[in-house]
Amino acid sequence: ESHIQYERVxxxxxxxxxxxxxxAAVTWTANGxxxxxxxxxxxxxxxxxxxxxxxxxxxxYEGSSWHLKYLTYLRVxxxxxxxxxxxxxxxxxxxxxxxxxLPTPTYIPNSFNISVIHGTKDMVCExxxxxxxxCHIRYLQLFSTVKYKVTLTVTNALGKNFTTLTFDEFxxxxxxxxxxxxxxxxPNNPRRLEVSWQNPSSWPDPESFPLKFFLRYRPLILDxxxxxxxxxxxxxxxxxxxxxxxYIIQVAAKDNDIGTWSDWSVAVHATPWTEEPKHLTTExxxxxxxxxxxxxxxxxxxxxxxxxxAVVGSGAMAVCWTAGLVVAAYSVLFI
Amino acid sequence: MAAAxxxxxxxxxxxxxxxxxxxxxxxxxxxxxxxxxxxQQGLDASSSVAAVEGxxxxxxxxxxxxxxxxxxxENLAAYRAFRALLAQMLEEQQEQLGEADMGLGRAxxxxxxxxxxxTYHLEELLRLESxxxxxxxxxxxxxxxxxxxxxxKLRGLGVLRExxxxxxxxxxxxxxxxxxxxxxxxxxxxxxxx
Numbered sequence: 001e002s003h004i005q006y007e008r009v010x011x012x013x014x015x016x017x018x019x020x021x022x023x024a025a026v027t028w029t030a031n032g033x034x035x036x037x038x039x040x041x042x043x044x045x046x047x048x049x050x051x052x053x054x055x056x057x058x059x060x061y062e063g064s065s066w067h068l069k070y071l072t073y074l075r076v077x078x079x080x081x082x083x084x085x086x087x088x089x090x091x092x093x094x095x096x097x098x099x100x101x102l103p104t105p106t107y108i109p110n111s112f113n114i115s116v117i118h119g120t121k122d123m124v125c126e127x128x129x130x131x132x133x134x135c136h137i138r139y140l141q142l143f144s145t146v147k148y149k150v151t152l153t154v155t156n157a158l159g160k161n162f163t164t165l166t167f168d169e170f171x172x173x174x175x176x177x178x179x180x181x182x183x184x185x186x187p188n189n190p191r192r193l194e195v196s197w198q199n200p201s202s203w204p205d206p207e208s209f210p211l212k213f214f215l216r217y218r219p220l221i222l223d224x225x226x227x228x229x230x231x232x233x234x235x236x237x238x239x240x241x242x243x244x245x246x247y248i249i250q251v252a253a254k255d256n257d258i259g260t261w262s263d264w265s266v267a268v269h270a271t272p273w274t275e276e277p278k279h280l281t282t283e284x285x286x287x288x289x290x291x292x293x294x295x296x297x298x299x300x301x302x303x304x305x306x307x308x309x310a311v312v313g314s315g316a317m318a319v320c321w322t323a324g325l326v327v328a329a330y331s332v333l334f335i
Numbered sequence: 336m337a338a339a340x341x342x343x344x345x346x347x348x349x350x351x352x353x354x355x356x357x358x359x360x361x362x363x364x365x366x367x368x369x370x371x372x373x374x375q376q377g378l379d380a381s382s383s384v385a386a387v388e389g390x391x392x393x394x395x396x397x398x399x400x401x402x403x404x405x406x407x408x409e410n411l412a413a414y415r416a417f418r419a420l421l422a423q424m425l426e427e428q429q430e431q432l433g434e435a436d437m438g439l440g441r442a443x444x445x446x447x448x449x450x451x452x453x454t455y456h457l458e459e460l461l462r463l464e465s466x467x468x469x470x471x472x473x474x475x476x477x478x479x480x481x482x483x484x485x486x487x488k489l490r491g492l493g494v495l496r497e498x499x500x501x502x503x504x505x506x507x508x509x510x511x512x513x514x515x516x517x518x519x520x521x522x523x524x525x526x527x528x529x
Contacts, residue, residue: 141394141396142398142504143393143503145496147383207514257503257506
């Protein structure tokens, strides 16, 4: 014979050896380890001020025969605290879901019961397979001023607790964040970034229930965000980016008319277009090599000794060579 | 069925867009009026108000299955009722407070004007859809019941709350109506997501 015995943390626990008399000779073990007789009161096992470590399998054996008489699975835990309940509609106008959790663990099994009332009507909240602490409801009515009342009761062997949420249809509408946010530089525009995104896939009908968006962006080197609210479309061009600085960008969504803003999307990074630094021409590179071996004097990279784009014909070539010789001669003077 | 870019479709789309903007503005003003009304009437904003006779409820089942004509007719009936209810509220307000609270009276009058304008706009849409516009005699509100002052205030709260809901419903209805390629008699229905 066996049973599960649930006890509160801090309680004094008495375990009986099944139907054995108080004065029967018995031996107790805890998880296979003998228990000292000092914990016994007759055939009863007494554990004082139990804590979580006392949880386990307690076996009671008849004294002489070591015949197992009774098995007690002791589970030490706590009654449930008030659960935390949240309800939200991320797929309006289809329905909403409620999810819950306990603020602190009880260490023993809990069962949850949820009731949803709309006016006088009881509604069924269908439990999700995954995650287990969630259920969803389909709206039977839209545009109702009557509030929804959701009560969640949590029960375990040591007690019960509950919480209630009351809300109206519009207040809990909160889309998921926009998806597939992409930010790209705009060619030949050092201060622009093109950002695009998609409606969250959980939002069932963006055409009839359009979303508006909030975009925020800042260069990584600064803490302050810039914000832009966009009432339509799923793209925006930032035109005031700092040239050459890497930006972090996020987008949030909200139903155009009701509810609250989504969480921010996953952040994306982008740097505006910058002009490629001009490389020196072959002639200039030779000149550079010559002068580098004699001194540290180097023409700065922006100095165009020979503009690659302007080098056409032997005349320009001659100018480049001449410039190279002059630089070489000048360098020697500085040895 | 009208082609997507026909003059009819373009006009319907234009009327619907303007209607959506009207309804949006109306809703914003009603919400502001609600806040002022609750405060000045000494009411609790979270009070539940039972459905009051004559106040059209915005709540609807199977909203996505309604045809365009149904939407327009239900909207029209509702706003005609609100027009009468708001006129009544304005009269009661003036009787109760007289000159003492002109701000609330002015705000009520402004919303009443918007409701009248929106009613007319709905009639325009119905004419465009070649639907007959029902006469007003059939959907006038019943004579005002004898209510205590507190009951009048609660009724007013109910009226404004339902009007705010209707404004949202109207925006949604007009967006459905504005969908291209949709004849007024058809029920669009929401696409079921997997």
